Amino acid sequence: MEDLDCSPEQKLKGAVSLLNKEAYQWWLTVKEGTQPKQVTWAFFKATFQGKYVGASYVDVRSKEFLNLTQGNKSVAEYKAEFLCLSRYARVMVVMDYECCVRFEDGFKDIFRVLIAPQNERVFSELVEKAKIAKETKRAERLIREKKGVRIKGWLRLLMLERGLGLGPEIMG
Known part of the structure; x- marks a missing residue:
């Protein structure tokens, strides 16, 4: 409902x-x-x-929420499970800020390092940024596989943001 x-x-x-x-x-x-x-x-x-x-059921679901991480789930799957379990832990995610902090804490490290510095505290925006980060990482992996290149993080993001080509001379 x-x-x-x-x-x-x-x-x-x-x-x-x-x-x-x-x-x-x-x-x-x-x-x-x-x-x-x-x-x-x-x-x-x-x-x-x-x-x-029963209280024991609510306690179990609340603990599941506390231990929830993205793991191998897509951002959409992680969001769905997060929202489902969050009803059993309402006091922990009363405001959007708390919801964002908790959601962000469950991200894989490779996404957390891209998203955490943005300090996003609107849940819907955080989810969108997580989807973009996942797509960026996927595109980076494909480029690396295609060109056999390892690019330094800050340079990679700058170049992807500006739509620049990624030649083999940019090694990390």
Whole structure:
């Protein structure tokens, strides 16, 4: 529901419509004993998780989030898993800044050295920069394989940025 572009009221209605018999009866009972103003999406989520999602499950998922790294995943796969697990660690990624720091910490070293100095603290921008870094590294590898050249990092980035050719005289 979090990924849907809906109002909290629509999320609440949608979630309630998905409840099975037992869970629906439970919700009706909870709703009857609650002031109408308190029956919100946030209240539903907290109450539902308290009833149907065990603390041990949340703890395990929270630890998975803390230990999450990019590994062999693409940036898109890493982002998807990061966002999925981040709901179990909301207090750790309340703001975009915290989300960016945590996401960046999980990058492979070869991407982290390219992205960290940019100090990006808008999550969507960080993801885009990570995709660009991955593509840059891939292009660099292809060029190196094609020309048998090893180029120094700062010079490579400057030349790629300016669209200059990479001749064999530029060795690192």
